[in-house]
Amino acid sequence: MTTSLMINGEERSLTCDPRTPLVDVLRNELRLTGTRNVCREGYCGACSVHVDGKPMSSCLLPVGTLEGRDIVTIEGISQGDKLDVIQQAFIDLDVIQCGMCFPGMVMTLRPFLRDNPSPSRDAVKFALVGNVCRCTGYERIIDAVMSVVDATEVTE
Ligand code: FES
Ligand code: FES
Structure with missing residues (x-):
């Protein structure tokens, strides 16, 4: 078909x-x-x-x-060589380990931040409850997300 x-x-x-x-x-x-x-x-x-x-x-x-x-x-979600702000934050804060979970995390976080532009740290944790990471322990992921919480580029 x-x-x-x-x-x-x-x-x-x-x-x-x-x-x-x-x-x-x-x-x-x-x-x-x-x-x-x-x-x-x-x-x-x-x-x-x-x-x-x-x-x-x-x-x-x-x-x-x-x-x-x-x-x-x-x-x-990137624009040519310009990565999405969340992807860039993961790189800048050196969060990525094996990387298996990161595309899914980014895809979850973009609409979350679009709809919740100023979330609390706990709200970000809750948003990621369906995204499993076996490597990082999550804290650095949350740090990276909080670093872009005020980024105006998260508009999709
Ligand atoms: S591969 Fe789809 S939720 Fe795990
Ligand atoms: S970085 Fe390895 S599963 Fe998240």
Whole structure:
């Protein structure tokens, strides 16, 4: 079956089983490998993408349900060489370790900061409750997020 998806502002036509999880199409067909494939059960948040502006686990989304929806992946949020402010903060504060969790964290945090431009530290922790990191202990991640809380560029 042919499915047409709008991904990062581009229409992509795919021939695949409509039950195929979006994460598999992104990584295996479209080579958008920034979206991580970890638990495949909706538990870890590593596969998060935006669907119509909301973070969702792409491992739980059959592509056949996504026609006409606006899908954005981690590759779609930087502008050329200019990284998203949250990505840049993770780099500047030297937060990243293995990096498996970070694309999903960024995809969760962008809409959160758009809707909550001045969150408390506890609110940021709560926002990340569905994003598992096995390396960092989270405190430095929260430090990085708090460093950009007032950034005006978080507008998506
Ligand atoms: S791979 Fe989708 S939530 Fe873990
Ligand atoms: S940096 Fe390794 S899982 Fe988060």
